[in-house]
Amino acid sequence: MEYLVDMVTTVPDGTSEQAVAEMRAREAARSRELAAAGSLLRLWRPPLAPGQWRTWGLFDAPDEERLEQVLASMPLRAWRHDTVTPLSPHPNDPGPGAAR
Template identity: 45%
Template sequence: MEFLVTLTVTIPAGTDPTEVEQRKADEAARAAELIETGNLLRIWTPPSDPGVWTILGLWEADDPTELRAMLESLPLWPWITEHTEPLGAHPNDPGRLVSGAR
């Protein structure tokens, strides 16, 4: 099952910059793991307000519970608000047409 997930990261005021950098490095490592397992399919960074990071991701999970566990495993999770949309197949999806699936 695919999900479109919007993550908004807001660093709490007064957070030690060293902690921010460590969490960002840990986040990159965790994202690499999720890419390797095929759960994080695509990721984008749309424009955001200063001091706020917005991340759009296309995720694959068996169900919303599995997705939630993956999101909560992100090192930046304590600073994240998220919005998740489950995605259904569309008959005109170019990816579906290219793969020959009907």
């Protein structure tokens, strides 16, 4: 099943730029691992407010429990609030695998 996850990150006040850079590097590495495993399908950057960190991610997981495990494995989760929307196929979807 696919899930759209709206991920909003809030860096705690007083966090050093070095700590932020290290966290971002760890997040990037974990994202690559999740993509290679087929759990992370896509990432988008929606319009942002000044100073806002926000990402939309498309994830694949057999159920919400497994999705939660995937999201919890991402380093930025410590600073992030996620809103999960389960997705189901639309009968008129023109994308890959669409019925013709």
